[in-house]
Amino acid sequence: MIAVGIDVGGTKIEAQVFDAAWKCADKLRLDTPNTYEQLVEAICQAIEWADLQSSDLPIGIGAAGLIARETGQAVTANLPAFGKPLSVDIVKAAGRYVTYVNDCRAFTLSEAVFGSAKRYKRVVGLILGTGIGGGFAYEGKLLSDGASVGGEFGHIFAPAHLVQKYDLPIVTCGCGKVGCIETLVSGPGLTRVAEAITGRAFVPRDIDQLRNTDRDAAKVWKVWCALVSELCLAIDYTINPNVIVLGGGLSNMTKVIRDLSVQMATNQFDGFQPPLLLLAQGGASSGARGAAYAALQDRCRD
Numbered sequence: 001m002i003a004v005g006i007d008v009g010g011t012k013i014e015a016q017v018f019d020a021a022w023k024c025a026d027k028l029r030l031d032t033p034n035t036y037e038q039l040v041e042a043i044c045q046a047i048e049w050a051d052l053q054s055s056d057l058p059i060g061i062g063a064a065g066l067i068a069r070e071t072g073q074a075v076t077a078n079l080p081a082f083g084k085p086l087s088v089d090i091v092k093a094a095g096r097y098v099t100y101v102n103d104c105r106a107f108t109l110s111e112a113v114f115g116s117a118k119r120y121k122r123v124v125g126l127i128l129g130t131g132i133g134g135g136f137a138y139e140g141k142l143l144s145d146g147a148s149v150g151g152e153f154g155h156i157f158a159p160a161h162l163v164q165k166y167d168l169p170i171v172t173c174g175c176g177k178v179g180c181i182e183t184l185v186s187g188p189g190l191t192r193v194a195e196a197i198t199g200r201a202f203v204p205r206d207i208d209q210l211r212n213t214d215r216d217a218a219k220v221w222k223v224w225c226a227l228v229s230e231l232c233l234a235i236d237y238t239i240n241p242n243v244i245v246l247g248g249g250l251s252n253m254t255k256v257i258r259d260l261s262v263q264m265a266t267n268q269f270d271g272f273q274p275p276l277l278l279l280a281q282g283g284a285s286s287g288a289r290g291a292a293y294a295a296l297q298d299r300c301r302d
């Protein structure tokens with residue numbers, strides 16, 4: 001056994017032990033509790049289980065949210081840990097060191113090392129789901145602090161020209177800021193855009209099924225692709241990745257890679273290629289595998 005990843009999601013906690021070939025050798029699944037104390041307890045239970053499989057393996061915890069460097073407090077909407085020093089309390093209660101990584105950064109690392117981007121040097125991961133987030137890796141290492149703000153692509157502002165052109169709503173995001181692109185391109189964001197421009201409350205599945213036959217659904221898809229492709233180009237102008245790997249529920253929409261790629265190529269500077277878009281390969285294991293790999297890298301740094 002080489003490392004353990006514990007993926008802490010809004011509904012379940014899944015610990016996976018990886019062997020030297022990075023195959024999952026065993027796993028433990030627990031429900032995510034509703035209170036903070038029980039959450040720390042459940043994560044410690046997963047750590048204890050991992051230590052029983054093989055003692056003193058590096059353990060990485062991949063969870064939604066950020067950890068404020070100054071205070072150690074968690075900033076998270078999906079777990080009952082907002083404002084609590086989650087990573088500190090886990091270490092205290094478990095009595096051993098763990099590496100804490102944001103789940104979108106863990107996804108990125110997993111795809112950069114094991115997944116569809118493993119041949120590439122500069123890799124961005126972009127989750128398009130209930131929320132929008134990502135990370136960036138260079139030569140198989142995360143460039144940002146894995147539990148901090150680098151990769152919070154959803155909270156880049158929506159492009160003004162598209163907001164104006166389609167008269168899109170400018171609303172307060174879950175992060176507290178106003179006008180974040182997440183409020184327009186996440187799953188709930190797509191529905192918000194649909195209501196604003198067609199008066200119909202399409203969910204992503206409707207758009208996927210109807211966009212070739214229903215004019216309103218086609219329009220919503222066009223606006224969504226325009227917004228997401230501008231986000232990808234904003235990432236390109238900042239980091240210039242070789243590849244952007246898409247994950248999350250919305251990345252499962254039919255021909256998402258083709259339509260976004262066409263739109264990006266249209267909007268890119270003349271004579272320059274946009275980054276390659278690929279779908280993630282790791283599936284549900286990406287979070288745990290990425291967190292485990294981050295933990296191994298963390299230990300090797302010592």
Ligand SMILES: [Zn+2]
Pocket residue numbers: 154155173174175176177180182
């Ligand atoms: Zn925001």
